[in-house]
Amino acid sequence: MSATAPPLSASAAVLGALEGVKCEVSMGRDGVATVELARELAHDALSRLRDRAGFEQCTLVTAVDHLIDNELGALAHAGARERYEVVWQLLCTTRVLGGRAERVRLRARVSESDARVMSCTDLWPGAAYAERECYDMFGIRFDGHAGLKRLLMPDEYEHHPLRKDFPHEGIEPDKLYRAWDAARRAAEPARDAGQERS
């Protein structure tokens, strides 16, 4: 463990790369610089951070559903802020900040009615899986992604399970299986004859 104190502000590299981009830079409690910005600016900011600040790895693309915030918690923000927040986290393997390899986090709000952002697969092809998972779990579309389809749930699945309004026991969880089973039984009725012993 390094005894270095966590940094108090974002590194000059981050601030320099984002110069001219309308955003709000703060320091997270974990010592990671956090950039909040509009979703239209996110792709530009990501490419600047990659090319000018040397963040060569995109380690995380995910989303946060702020449904509870809107309804119960931050009542002052209710309706004023969009429901989802897409989060990217980048890693620079060559620079050290606060005793660790430097990271930066970007957050952009997207609305429920138009849940889409620009894909960053043109900057980091490896982000494709993370974006697919984010689409699968939150239903956020990534424009420019070459094959945006579900990653974990079946292709025909109708819901996005990590949304806060999705019940944890699911909505008709056996629906796809039952449809498949019915088709299978209709195709080969003889196979199941006498098979089901109690």
Place this chain on the structure above:
Amino acid sequence: MAALLPVREQASGDGFFATRVDALVNWGRKNSLWPMPLGLSCCGIELMAMIGPKFDIARFGAEAARFSPRQCDLLVVAGTLTWKMAQAARTIYDQMPDPKWVIAMGVCSSSGGMYDSYAVVQGVDSILPVDVYVPGCPPRPDAVIDAILKLQQRIEREQPLKRVFALPEHVIEQGSGAWLRAPNSGVPKSASDLHPHDPRARRAIERREIERQGSGGGKV
């Protein structure tokens, strides 16, 4: 194996067995269960331990795990079955040749376990006919060996000939434990023949009580 009675050696020089076809077939089936290991999570590790030399289910003839369902007759669902995997599990079951049996190993496959979730099948008995459930998370290999022994006892009581000739089979009451009794125990003649813990014995005693009260002029 009680059903395979050796005819006296003195009577025949070379020795032979007299038995029923049912008993012979069941004896062969129960001692050569070939498991299809459907290892889906941590239960799969315990299943491997069970097949390995320390617990050694070769003692019970069930060590020949095959990864082709065509060669298997015992499907061991070991672990958390998701709805996405359920189609594969059902396909594996369909591809196994008859006769076949299913063990639901661990609480996940028995009831969904701790995964009260949109993604997990809440008990594989909703898609497969399960013969033995094994509790545990994961169950120790001993518990699964016990399940195999119970399954062998059950197979001993099957009537393959009746199935061949499409005759009605003796129905085993659910939860009566009838398939754990000896194959030729038959139908008990009176309540005193039954084990005192047998629910039928209790019912017979209750009936006798009611009859006695009825004959004594009391209202029933």
